[in-house]
Amino acid sequence: xxxxxxxxxxxxxxxxxxxxxxxxxxxxxxxxxxxxxxxxxxxxxxxxxxxxxxxxxxxxxxxxxxxxxxxxxxxxxxxxxxxxxxxxxxxxxxxxxxxxxxxxxxxxxxxxxxxxxxxxxxxxxxxxxxxxxxxxxxxxxxxxxxxxxxxxxxxxxxxxxxxxxxxxxxxxxxxxxxxxxxxxxxxxxxxxxxxxxxxxxxxxxxxxxxxxxxxxxxxxxxxxxxxxxxxxxxxxxxxxxxxxxxxxxxxxxxxxxxxxxxxxxxxxxxxxxxxxxxxxxxxxxxxxxxxxxxxxx
Amino acid sequence: xxxxxxxxxxxxxxxxxxxxxxxxxxxxxxxxxxxxxxxxxxxxxxxxxxxxxxxxxxxxxxxxxxxxxxxxxxxxxxxxxxxxxxxxxxxxxxxxxxxxxxxxxxxxxxxxxxxxxxxxxxxxxxxxxxxxxxxxxxxxxxxxxxxxxxxxxxxxxxxxxxxxxxxxxxxxxxxxxxxxxxxxxxxxxxxxxxxxxxxxxxxxxxxxxxxxxxxxxxxxxxxxxxxxxxxxxxxxxxxxxxxxxxxxxxxxxxxxxxxxxxxxxxxxxxxxxxx
Numbered sequence: 001x002x003x004x005x006x007x008x009x010x011x012x013x014x015x016x017x018x019x020x021x022x023x024x025x026x027x028x029x030x031x032x033x034x035x036x037x038x039x040x041x042x043x044x045x046x047x048x049x050x051x052x053x054x055x056x057x058x059x060x061x062x063x064x065x066x067x068x069x070x071x072x073x074x075x076x077x078x079x080x081x082x083x084x085x086x087x088x089x090x091x092x093x094x095x096x097x098x099x100x101x102x103x104x105x106x107x108x109x110x111x112x113x114x115x116x117x118x119x120x121x122x123x124x125x126x127x128x129x130x131x132x133x134x135x136x137x138x139x140x141x142x143x144x145x146x147x148x149x150x151x152x153x154x155x156x157x158x159x160x161x162x163x164x165x166x167x168x169x170x171x172x173x174x175x176x177x178x179x180x181x182x183x184x185x186x187x188x189x190x191x192x193x194x195x196x197x198x199x200x201x202x203x204x205x206x207x208x209x210x211x212x213x214x215x216x217x218x219x220x221x222x223x224x225x226x227x228x229x230x231x232x233x234x235x236x237x238x239x240x241x242x243x244x245x246x247x248x249x250x251x252x253x254x255x256x257x258x259x260x261x262x263x264x265x266x267x268x269x270x271x272x273x274x275x276x277x278x279x280x281x282x283x284x285x286x287x288x289x290x291x292x293x294x295x296x297x
Numbered sequence: 298x299x300x301x302x303x304x305x306x307x308x309x310x311x312x313x314x315x316x317x318x319x320x321x322x323x324x325x326x327x328x329x330x331x332x333x334x335x336x337x338x339x340x341x342x343x344x345x346x347x348x349x350x351x352x353x354x355x356x357x358x359x360x361x362x363x364x365x366x367x368x369x370x371x372x373x374x375x376x377x378x379x380x381x382x383x384x385x386x387x388x389x390x391x392x393x394x395x396x397x398x399x400x401x402x403x404x405x406x407x408x409x410x411x412x413x414x415x416x417x418x419x420x421x422x423x424x425x426x427x428x429x430x431x432x433x434x435x436x437x438x439x440x441x442x443x444x445x446x447x448x449x450x451x452x453x454x455x456x457x458x459x460x461x462x463x464x465x466x467x468x469x470x471x472x473x474x475x476x477x478x479x480x481x482x483x484x485x486x487x488x489x490x491x492x493x494x495x496x497x498x499x500x501x502x503x504x505x506x507x508x509x510x511x512x513x514x515x516x517x518x519x520x521x522x523x524x525x526x527x528x529x530x531x532x533x534x535x536x537x538x539x540x541x542x543x544x545x546x547x548x549x550x551x552x553x554x555x556x557x558x559x560x561x562x563x564x565x566x567x568x569x570x571x572x
Contacts, residue, residue: 005391008471012387015380016403019440024406027417034416041423090310095303103558104314107321110550112500114518115543118525119320122327122536128336130323162317169562170569193302208569222410225502233526248412255416256507268412275410 035265045262052266062267064242065250066274068153072246073220076157080216081209084167089197091168092175102172106165117229120159121146131158146230149243156227156244167212174208175201203291210290214282221275224248247271321547328541335537349541356538357524358513359545366499366516369434373498377438377445378490382483384441385449386475390461400450407443419507433508434516435498445490448568452486453479489564492557496550517546 010017035052037045056062087105091098111119123130126144135142145155178201186196202209228249231241251271255264327335328349330342337343353359388400422433456479464478480487505519515523524542528535554561 006393009387009391009393009396012391012471012475013384013399015439016384016441016446019437020402020406022421023418023437023440024409024414027414027421028409030417030420031413041420087313090306090313093302093306094310101310101314102562103554104317106562107551107554108317110496110554111547112502112518112521112550114500114502114521114525115547118521118529118539118543119324121529122336122540123320123323125336130320130338133338162320166565169565173566173569211569218410222412229502229522229525233522233530251412252503252506256419261416261420265416268410268416271412272410276408 031265031268034262035269037262039261040259041261042259048262052263053270055263056266056270061245061250062270065245065247068243068245069221069223069247072153072156072223073217075153076160076220077213077216079157079161080164080167081212083161084164084171084212085209087164087168088171088175089201091172102169105168108162109165111163113225114229116159116163117226120155120226120230124155124159152231152243156230159226160223167216170212171205171208174205178204206290207292210286213286214279217282218275218279221271221278222248224252228252247274324540324547325544327537328544330537332535332537335540349537350545353524353538353541353545356528357520357542358515359517359520359542361513362515362517362520365431365514366518369431369516370495370498373435373438374491374494376435377442377494378487380439380441381445381490382449382480382487383475385446385453386479388446389450389453390474390479403443403446407447415507422508428508429510429514430508431514431516434501434504438494442494445494448564449483449486449490451567452483456482485560485563488557488560489567492553492560493564495553499550499553521546 034045036047036049037052038048039045091101091105094101108116124132124145126132126142126147129142129145131145132142143151145151182200182204183196186200191199223246227244227246231244232249232253247267248271251264251267254260254267322340323338326340326342329345329347330337330339331344331346331348334343384403388396388403418433418437419428422428427433460478460482461474464474469477499516500518501516502518502522505516506522509515509519512520512523521539521542525539529539
């Protein structure tokens with residue numbers, strides 16, 4: 001009987017087992033091996049030992065790509081969290097038409113990232129873009145967002161705020177789960193809106209904020225499409241793109257434009273280590289600010 | 298005081314809603330403007346024209362790109378939903394030795410950045426002679442996907458066990474219990490999986506960049522990038538064409554959202570609560 005059940009279960013999960021062996025386990029092993037070789041797809045890989053890993057530390061573009069990616073993460077993740085928390089709080093305190101507003105905030109998330117990259121080029125165009133046109137109303141002479149290396153990343157960060165819709169929905173769901181009694185007693189104690197938000201709301205939804213913080217950071221470290229669309233590709237002779245060279249973009253170029261498959265595999269493993277290290281540090285540092293109902297696990 | 302705060306909330310919400318919606322309206326309106334007026338920031342085009350749409354259709358095989366994308370997207374979504382549901386059911390319903398370990402491996406694969414497997418997976422498709430075809434864009438979905446397996450398993454675990462026991466007593470075999478009892482009960486999670494994967498496959502750029510070479514095989518996002526490279530950067534500066542193509546690429550996703558709004562919102566809200 002036990003054997004029959006096990007056999008049935010294995011039949012059901014067999015697609016995943018096969019997929020895991022073919023598309024995860026084997027590639028992981030192969031990638032580790034390739035990272036020790038020179039390989040251009042056409043000729044057989046030639047073993048070079050740790051040469052690729054040494055090159056990583058000497059390649060100025062790796063340092064540049066890491067720096068760009070860190071700066072983008074450090075600017076975009078907190079900004080996204082603050083904006084999505086703010087919007088969710090507003091939605092939660094509105095009594096009518098929340099569905100309409102929620103849709104308005106979520107729709108940009110449906111836009112294909114390629115189109116977001118294109119929108120970025122047009123909205124943030126230094127001369128004729130909508131953003132600088134808007135700033136002009138207040139007499140502000142907006143920067144050349146898409147061509148000035150100092151303003152490329154801030155532009156990408158601002159654009160990323162347009163697609164926080166999913167976070168808003170997630171935080172709103174968490175806000176709706178905060179028991180009303182907590183607020184009632186706080187009101188009796190004379191706590192104002194700010195105080196209630198800081199002392200009750202934020203601690204109560206801190207597991208959700210923590211989750212978003214970690215996931216958004218991991219995503220920021222791998223961000224590719226918007227920046228690649230706007231600043232890279234065959235046609236781009238207009239925009240200086242060093243400032244937008246994210247790690248995932250450099251890895252993609254090395255692998256599929258220069259066919260340096262061995263070196264790109266080493267780049268991938270460095271990314272893996274960096275993501276792991278950052279995630280672990282983030283978990284250790286922020287965990288004590290996270291409040292779990294019924295004590296910390 | 299209370300009233301004042303409500304008015305304040307509403308004003309802020311409206312201002313943000315306008316800021317979030319405005320780029321869409323701006324883009325849509327620009328797609329109906331002639332080249333010289335694209336950046337005039339008027340909400341209503343001064344000269345209203347359909348020329349951009351006609352021109353995009355002549356410059357690019359958009360209909361073909363749409364068909365390619367639809368082909369990939371439907372296969373990707375259906376494949377990943379069916380197999381992920383099967384696997385999730387295998388983990389949720391049966392008890393077998395090693396279940397816990399295997400399931401932690403499923404979860405573990407989610408921690409692995411796609412960059413690590415990207416190159417060897419490309420080499421697999423390359424050795425099969427499939428680079429340049431649409432197959433690599435969806436066929437991997439035949440093996441399920443960790444995230445959806447997790448999502449669907451959570452849903453299956455929340456179901457009462459009685460209907461399954463009853464079906465068993467009635468003589469249903471395991472496959473019948475899964476397809477006739479479990480799947481219908483889990484319809485909301487199945488719909489969420491279909492919608493999420495449909496969106497993911499439709500909007501993906503990286504895989505089409507890696508695998509597609511010939512313009513006739515492009516998906517819409519890959520084609521849009523090609524149009525940007527040609528008309529946006531390529532010295533010709535025909536932004537009106539790029540913008541119009543962006544509108545055409547985005548509209549199916551907007552429609553998808555309005556068709557499945559309730560499921561999208563619910564699905565995303567549950568994703569967060571797993572934290």
